Amino acid sequence: MQHNPPKIKDVALVAGVSTATVSRALTHPDRLTEATRKKVFDAIRVTGYRVNRAARNLRTRRAGAILLLVPNLGNPFFSAILSSVNEVLAANGYSVLVFDSQQPGASAQAVADCLLNGSVDGVISLDGQMSEITLKALTDAGLHNSALFCCEWSEDISLPSIRSDNATGVQLAVAHLVGLGHRRIAHLSGPEGNILATIRKSTFLDACTTHDLSVAPEWILAGDFSLEAGARAAERFVDLADRPTAVFCASDAMALGFIARCRTLGLEVPRDLSVVGFDDIDIAAYANPGLSTIRQDRRGLGRMAAEALVARLREDHSAREVETILAPVTLIERHSTGKAPD
Amino acid sequence: MQHNPPKIKDVALVAGVSTATVSRALTHPDRLTEATRKKVFDAIRVTGYRVNRAARNLRTRRAGAILLLVPNLGNPFFSAILSSVNEVLAANGYSVLVFDSQQPGASAQAVADCLLNGSVDGVISLDGQMSEITLKALTDAGLHNSALFCCEWSEDISLPSIRSDNATGVQLAVAHLVGLGHRRIAHLSGPEGNILATIRKSTFLDACTTHDLSVAPEWILAGDFSLEAGARAAERFVDLADRPTAVFCASDAMALGFIARCRTLGLEVPRDLSVVGFDDIDIAAYANPGLSTIRQDRRGLGRMAAEALVARLREDHSAREVETILAPVTLIERHSTGKAPD
DNA sequence: TTGTATGCGTTATCAC
DNA sequence: GTGATAACGCATACAA
Numbered sequence: 001m002q003h004n005p006p007k008i009k010d011v012a013l014v015a016g017v018s019t020a021t022v023s024r025a026l027t028h029p030d031r032l033t034e035a036t037r038k039k040v041f042d043a044i045r046v047t048g049y050r051v052n053r054a055a056r057n058l059r060t061r062r063a064g065a066i067l068l069l070v071p072n073l074g075n076p077f078f079s080a081i082l083s084s085v086n087e088v089l090a091a092n093g094y095s096v097l098v099f100d101s102q103q104p105g106a107s108a109q110a111v112a113d114c115l116l117n118g119s120v121d122g123v124i125s126l127d128g129q130m131s132e133i134t135l136k137a138l139t140d141a142g143l144h145n146s147a148l149f150c151c152e153w154s155e156d157i158s159l160p161s162i163r164s165d166n167a168t169g170v171q172l173a174v175a176h177l178v179g180l181g182h183r184r185i186a187h188l189s190g191p192e193g194n195i196l197a198t199i200r201k202s203t204f205l206d207a208c209t210t211h212d213l214s215v216a217p218e219w220i221l222a223g224d225f226s227l228e229a230g231a232r233a234a235e236r237f238v239d240l241a242d243r244p245t246a247v248f249c250a251s252d253a254m255a256l257g258f259i260a261r262c263r264t265l266g267l268e269v270p271r272d273l274s275v276v277g278f279d280d281i282d283i284a285a286y287a288n289p290g291l292s293t294i295r296q297d298r299r300g301l302g303r304m305a306a307e308a309l310v311a312r313l314r315e316d317h318s319a320r321e322v323e324t325i326l327a328p329v330t331l332i333e334r335h336s337t338g339k340a341p342d
Numbered sequence: 343m344q345h346n347p348p349k350i351k352d353v354a355l356v357a358g359v360s361t362a363t364v365s366r367a368l369t370h371p372d373r374l375t376e377a378t379r380k381k382v383f384d385a386i387r388v389t390g391y392r393v394n395r396a397a398r399n400l401r402t403r404r405a406g407a408i409l410l411l412v413p414n415l416g417n418p419f420f421s422a423i424l425s426s427v428n429e430v431l432a433a434n435g436y437s438v439l440v441f442d443s444q445q446p447g448a449s450a451q452a453v454a455d456c457l458l459n460g461s462v463d464g465v466i467s468l469d470g471q472m473s474e475i476t477l478k479a480l481t482d483a484g485l486h487n488s489a490l491f492c493c494e495w496s497e498d499i500s501l502p503s504i505r506s507d508n509a510t511g512v513q514l515a516v517a518h519l520v521g522l523g524h525r526r527i528a529h530l531s532g533p534e535g536n537i538l539a540t541i542r543k544s545t546f547l548d549a550c551t552t553h554d555l556s557v558a559p560e561w562i563l564a565g566d567f568s569l570e571a572g573a574r575a576a577e578r579f580v581d582l583a584d585r586p587t588a589v590f591c592a593s594d595a596m597a598l599g600f601i602a603r604c605r606t607l608g609l610e611v612p613r614d615l616s617v618v619g620f621d622d623i624d625i626a627a628y629a630n631p632g633l634s635t636i637r638q639d640r641r642g643l644g645r646m647a648a649e650a651l652v653a654r655l656r657e658d659h660s661a662r663e664v665e666t667i668l669a670p671v672t673l674i675e676r677h678s679t680g681k682a683p684d
Numbered sequence: 685t686t687g688t689a690t691g692c693g694t695t696a697t698c699a700c
Numbered sequence: 701g702t703g704a705t706a707a708c709g710c711a712t713a714c715a716a
Binding site for chain 4: 359397403
Binding site: 348349351361362365367368369393394396397398399400401402 | 692693694695696
């Protein structure tokens with residue numbers, strides 16, 4: 001147990017230079033002579049020196065870390081995003097702090113603290129519903145130019161956002177079903193107040209209008225993106241008097257839960273009913289039947305968000321444009337959709 | 343944009359006390375008079391003061407953060423664990439740093455740095471295959487008493503571990519299949535070198551022996567826990583000359599991939615073939631057919647690991663026993679298993 | 685190019 | 701119980 005971690009002073013001693021030189025060797029290697037640089041790095045190797053993050057952070061007023069705000073860490077939808085965000089940020093020397101933004105116990109205050117006490121240099125929020133308190137902390141901490149949304153976003157908060165082209169995705173889904181002859185289409189929506197739920201539902205309704213389809217109010221089923229919500233919705237669906245022949249679900253998880261429960265209730269997909277999801281999570285391709293869905297490039301979204309943030313952090317924190325990147329989505333036709341019954 | 347975050351000095355000024363008192367109010371509130379304590383907290387509220395983490399960390403030589411090492415962040419198996427770990431640690435005032443331990447780009451050096459430069463106070467590793475370099479960093483940093491394994495573990499590294507009772511799980515699975523009349527059982531295993539793959543395979547073989555079942559070498563199919571691996575294994579499986587009537591898979595993901603590919607190859611589950619998985623991931627209950635599997639309490643594992651670590655961090659870092667917690671597992675019978683064909 | 689000296693914001697050790 | 705003050709380890713302005 002090495003209880004005397006070497007400090008910059010020890011390195012300087014071994015290298016026969018000043019502490020300032022050692023520090024420079026670490027942060028501005030180009031400002032040193034080839035010779036002294038070598039001396040320093042040799043000494044670093046000999047002593048096994050590592051720069052103390054706390055000291056460096058205190059001095060530079062930077063943290064070398066960014067905060068990733070995830071709504072419900074238990075949702076596997078985020079794993080691919082988490083992974084690619086982590087990859088890019090790690091490659092750029094940033095650590096990633098993960099916070100569950102909607103966890104019951106986790107007060108928004110904890111997030112706010114994290115921003116205000118200088119633990120992070122920036123924020124990527126996968127949660128569009130940023131609390132007032134978090135938002136205030138963001139501006140108070142001067143991090144307003146160092147935060148962005150990924151996947152979700154907010155109409156009220158002016159931050160850059162990297163997200164999928166949801167509208168096009170929904171249109172693709174509806175067109176797909178219409179192309180198969182479906183005229184009566186239901187929608188299983190996400191949670192009230194969620195921006196993705198909102199845009200997917202409203203675009204769905206618009207698309208139906210465009211295709212001259214009427215949508216009965218009871219065909220809009222409330223959900224929350226989860227498997228269980230899909231299953232519960234199925235129970236309401238099968239009891240519908242004038243049952244639609246197709247369902248567009250706002251998430252793959254709901255679609256899978258929906259299909260599973262429909263099956264136990266005696267409805268076969270796609271024979272009796274066509275179902276389209278949204279996301280193209282990994283399991284979608286291996287479901288039975290394979291789930292027709294709208295593919296989001298989750299890894300790409302995470303990567304782009306991380307890259308955009310890194311770029312912003314590099315630049316001057318002056319007035320930057322608030323940019324929106326809409327990542328393309330694609331329709332993946334599998335076997336949960338089929339011709340409408342006559 | 344508040345560019346002058348208040349410091350402890352400002353609070354002291356407002357409260358009319360010394361900085362030392364303010365500091366004490368924060369760390370040892372009980373050592374102050376009721377009156378001064380109130381004065382200080384009022385001043386804190388007025389000024390909007392937040393303690394600067396970097397400064398505190400530098401002074402106390404603590405980080406207030408722990409490192410979560412995840413093998414493959416893209417794997418949804420970990421999301422529930424991640425979630426509960428985060429929950430417990432956040433409740434105890436720790437931030438969670440997430441690192442993908444097997445990411446191609448992420449050198450073990452990055453992890454080592456993180457340990458050596460004082461960014462974290464402890465480590466929870468979901469990865470049993472800790473690299474030499476990481477391990478050395480762990481001891482060099484004096485963190486050997488502040489690290490533990492969760493889910494996976496290592497025979498060679500003496501750290502506490504919180505894990506499922508894998509052996510019992512495998513025995514339950516085999517007994518279940520035997521009870522249904524299966525005498526010829528195949529095994530789809532995890533990646534070479536992985537401790538879970540190892541124990542599940544060896545226990546499987548032992549259990550077969552116990553039940554007087556012989557297992558042909560070609561019935562042991564190599565996988566890597568992923569959906570794709572399951573699908574690929576199915577292709578080898580269907581070509582087997584003397585095909586088993588059941589398969590025990592080392593993960594649910596593989597089981598689902600396996601079943602899906604079997605179906606496209608003309609094999610029906612459970613009519614032609616029974617399949618048991620391991621993990622009970624969320625989707626297992628909604629698969630078609632519902633997946634019979636061994637349930638791991640993922641949230642519980644994460645919670646226990648986090649609690650154990652917090653407890654260790656509280657105590658003296660002297661010689662603590664290396665404890666192992668085996669969490670119980672249960673057999674979940676669904677519809678991917680059925681009576682063996684005559 | 686390199687060295688000297690100072691301060692980043694806190695906590696802990698002393699005195700009082 | 702409270703206040704003055706010295707570290708904590710590093711990066712930088714300035715001097716050389």
